[in-house]
Structure formats: structure tokens, C-alpha cells
Amino acid sequence: MSLLLEVLNLRKSFAASRTFLAPRRYVRAIDTVSLSVSRGEAVGLIGESGCGKSTVARCVMGLVRPDAGEILLEGQSLAEARRRRSARTHERLQMVFQDPYSSLNPRMSIEAILMEPYRIQGKLSAREMKERILRLLEEVSLPADSLSKYPQHFSGGQRQRISIARALALQPSLIVADEPLSALDVSVQAQIILLMKKLQLTHDLGFLLISHDLGVVRNFCTRVAVMYLGRIVEEGSARQVLDEPRHPYTVALREASLPPDISARDRLNKIQGEIPSALEPPTGCHFHPRCPHAMARCKVEVPGWSVLTDGRRVACHLYPQDAAVAAKIDQG
Ligand code: SF4
Numbered sequence: 001m002s003l004l005l006e007v008l009n010l011r012k013s014f015a016a017s018r019t020f021l022a023p024r025r026y027v028r029a030i031d032t033v034s035l036s037v038s039r040g041e042a043v044g045l046i047g048e049s050g051c052g053k054s055t056v057a058r059c060v061m062g063l064v065r066p067d068a069g070e071i072l073l074e075g076q077s078l079a080e081a082r083r084r085r086s087a088r089t090h091e092r093l094q095m096v097f098q099d100p101y102s103s104l105n106p107r108m109s110i111e112a113i114l115m116e117p118y119r120i121q122g123k124l125s126a127r128e129m130k131e132r133i134l135r136l137l138e139e140v141s142l143p144a145d146s147l148s149k150y151p152q153h154f155s156g157g158q159r160q161r162i163s164i165a166r167a168l169a170l171q172p173s174l175i176v177a178d179e180p181l182s183a184l185d186v187s188v189q190a191q192i193i194l195l196m197k198k199l200q201l202t203h204d205l206g207f208l209l210i211s212h213d214l215g216v217v218r219n220f221c222t223r224v225a226v227m228y229l230g231r232i233v234e235e236g237s238a239r240q241v242l243d244e245p246r247h248p249y250t251v252a253l254r255e256a257s258l259p260p261d262i263s264a265r266d267r268l269n270k271i272q273g274e275i276p277s278a279l280e281p282p283t284g285c286h287f288h289p290r291c292p293h294a295m296a297r298c299k300v301e302v303p304g305w306s307v308l309t310d311g312r313r314v315a316c317h318l319y320p321q322d323a324a325v326a327a328k329i330d331q332g
Pocket of ligand 1: 247248249285286287288289291292293294295298303315316317318
């Protein structure tokens with residue numbers, strides 16, 4: 001599989017609101033993140049709310065300007081903000097948003113919504129545009145008479161199908177989907193996952209799926225990266241990371257997603273405390289105040305990368321660090 005998206009050593013902080021005369025403080029939303037998506041691959045970026053995963057998505061889309069690091073799409077830099085990016089970049093990179101209720105303009109018909117990307121592109125005749133949008137509707141399994149209707153005539157799942165059709169209009173190579181299923185019922189989620197899988201195969205699409213839902217990621221993604229307080233702590237195949245997690249935080253996340261039986265509650269009790277503030281993240285390993293395996297060095301040393309025998313990478317002092325591999329990963 002050829003590389004589609006490369007995110008290298010990305011960093012982003014936001015200024016926090018401050019009181020009069022108090023020094024400005026910063027929330028470190030992304031504290032050095034590197035990841036990649038290949039053509040036809042679905043990669044999940046998971047973690048609790050506030051871990052920085054949506055900021056990664058917004059940096060990739062050019063909605064937020066990173067402080068440092070590089071983002072490459074098919075080898076070309078995406079350094080510019082969204083409005084300065086070329087038309088070709090907009091075509092290749094599309095986004096599906098979390099809320100299908102607010103992401104579609106209620107004053108535009110479905111025909112106008114789906115036509116819009118083609119009108120902006122200005123390459124097709126009216127007849128060609130109509131043919132394309134009918135084909136898009138067919139691809140997302142919506143009837144042709146949907147064109148004359150408005151978003152409020154559709155259910156949440158149908159609206160997300162329309163959002164996906166609009167994202168597909170210009171034949172992108174990569175779709176960034178930020179919690180696209182979290183506003184939908186579980187039964188509808190399963191249908192949208194099936195649809196995204198079908199489209200991924202048909203169009204050889206790469207997906208970067210941002211989600212806090214391990215079940216959704218398990219069903220859709222082949223590879224998973226786990227984020228905690230702005231850093232990726234574990235990355236590998238979805239099966240490895242979600243079925244046999246190695247990083248203590250991934251273990252905690254997995255256990256929190258299990259059915260609430262007695263044994264699961266017992267295991268959860270091992271994870272202590274609240275998620276720390278990104279304004280003052282813990283020193284060393286950010287997870288050390290909650291980690292049942294924390295050692296003295298965890299409070300002072302940021303763990304480097306260890307590549308395990310099954311190929312996954314883990315940032316944790318429990319695993320011997322391969323200095324050469326860690327340096328290579330840190331440099332991208
Ligand atoms: Fe726990 Fe230490 Fe590993 Fe962090 S580095 S996850 S504190 S064992």
C-alpha cells in the first residue's frame with residue numbers, strides 16, 4: 001500500500017483564557033504526534049475526550065495551524081491553512097463531521113448540497129453534474145427523489161449518508177471522519193460502517209477515523225493509534241491493540257469498553273484518578289498518576305518508543321526501548 005497521509009512530529013498548543021495580570025498559560029493539545037494512513041487503509045485514532053485527537057484531524061484539514069511538524073498528502077506538504085490550499089488538495093482530502101444535523105445547510109436542497117462541490121470546481125456541464133449526483137445517491141443507497149428534499153426531511157443516518165455522498169463527490173483519496181457515528185443509534189451506526197467499508201473498497205479510499213468508541217473502530221479500522229493527553233502511546237493493527245493491548249492506558253480504555261460485569265469493574269478499579277488537565281500535564285509519562293504499574297522513572301522520563309515483536313509500537317517504560325527505532329520514529 002502506498003503512503004497517502006503522513007503526520008510527522010505534529011505539535012499544537014492553544015492559549016487558555018486568563019485573568020487580569022495573570023501570565024498567559026497554554027493548553028498543549030498535541031504534544032508530538034506522528035502517524036500515517038496508506039491508500040485504501042482505515043486508521044483509527046482513539047482516546048478519551050480532550051486527548052487531542054480532534055485537533056489532529058483539524059490540523060490535517062487545515063482548520064487549525066500546527067505550531068510545529070509536517071503534514072504530507074501523497075508526499076506534498078499541507079502546510080497552508082485551508083483557504084490557501086489548492087483546489088486539487090481540497091479534492092483529494094475531504095471530511096465527514098460528527099453531527100449530521102448541523103453539517104448540512106437546512107436551506108439547501110439535497111440537489112444543491114451535492115451539486116455545490118461540482119459548481120465550485122466548474123468543470124462539468126449541468127447534465128454531467130446531474131448524472132454524478134444521481135450516481136452518488138445510488139452509492140450511499142438513497143433514492144433519486146431525495147434530490148428535491150431538504151436535510152430536515154431525513155433521519156440522522158440518512159443525513160450522514162448525504163454527508164458521505166458530498167465528501168465523495170470530487171473523488172478524494174482520503175476522508176477524515178471525526179466521530180461520524182457518535183450522534184447515531186447503534187443499529188444505524190452498523191449500517192453506516194458497512195457503507196463506509198463498501199466505499200473504501202470501491203474507491204480505494206484512505207480513512208482517518210477519529211473516535212472514542214472502540215467498537216466502531218474495531219469494526220472499521222485495520223490499524224489503530226491510541227492518544228493520551230496529546231501523545232500517541234500505542235499503535236498497531238486493530239486486532240493487536242484492541243484485543244491484546246500492551247500500554248496500561250490502552251488496557252484501561254479496553255476494560256472501560258467491556259460490559260459492566262463484576263470482573264470488569266474490579267479491573268477498572270486499578271485505574272486511579274481523573275484525567276489530568278492539559279494545562280498542567282503530569283511530568284514524565286502523562287499517564288503515571290493513574291497507572292497501576294508506575295515506577296519512579298515514570299514521573300521524570302518521557303517514555304520512548306518500543307517496537308514489540310508483533311510489530312506494534314508502545315511508549316511505556318515497561319518495555320525495553322529500541323533507541324535506533326525510537327529515533328527513527330521520532331524523526332518520521
Ligand atoms: Fe505506566 Fe510508567 Fe508505562 Fe507510563 S511509562 S504507562 S506510568 S508503566
